[in-house]
Amino acid sequence: MSCDSFQEDFLDYRDNRLAPERGRAVSEHLRTCLTCQRAWADFQLLDRAIANAPGPVPSENLRRNFYAMLDTHLAAQREPGIFAPVRRGFARLWAEWVPSSPLAQAAGVAVLLACGVITGLWMQTRRERDADLATLRHQVDAVTRLVAYTALDRQPASDRVQTLLVADSASSAGLAKLLSALALDPNINVRLSALDGLYPHADQPAIRAGVLSALSRETSPILQVAMIDFLAAARAPEAQRQFESLSRDPSINATVRAAATHGLARLL
Secondary structure, rough: OOOHHHHOOHHEEEEEEOHHHHHHHHHHHHHHOOHHHHHHHHHHHHHHHHHHHOOOOOOOOHHHHHHHHHHHHHHHHOOOOOOOHHHHHHHHHHHHHHOOOOOHHHHHHHHHHHHHHHHHHHHHHHHHHHHHHHHHHHHHHHHHHHHHHHHHOOOOOHHHHHHHHHOOOHHHHHHHHHHHHHHHHHOOOHHHHHHHHHHOOOOOOHHHHHHHHHHHHHOOOOHHHHHHHHHHOOHHHHHHHHHHHHHHHHOOOOOHHHHHHHHHHHHH
């Protein structure tokens, strides 16, 4: 180690604050290093000079100036200031309205605490009520969509296809109607028409997710192949696992397995 590192420890070495191993290392170094011996001697000399130096004695002017500043500060503290009327008003209000009895004061604190608890519960109840209202709105929207689809389902299949063909697929309501028909309509032709209506929007992740969800429940090989072709044409990487599952499932129609294998190759 360098001499500088040992000399940096001189102060702790003098006060015996070094670890035992480090203290022995400094002592051993001082026995063999002339440079550090001279530095240690200079350090001890300076240390003694500082210890023997007389303490500073304040001059009479310093004492006089200090007491003058103290008097000025105390005088400023005694002045009323601009907030003194406000402080006096609060003090008078406190004296008039706060009871002097400890029991009455405790009762007042209890009343304030109860008011705070009631206010907190009211705010929490309001937040819970808002959350319940949001949930209720969501449920009403879902029921409204279900009722609308039920009314649509009661129409003949040809009418339902015509309804899908004239649906405004550019709007979110139109897309939701197409996805609902794809997933729920019992007629294959209606589901195929819904899938055709979704092709222009295959770049939207929500649309691909809806088709992939419908594919997992679909039992018609014709529609399964059509959905696989839709997702493969859309380059939907999220469909890779479903394609792999279909291509390896021996219970699936052979044409569907072949379509899934081909679609998987298109994705990769």
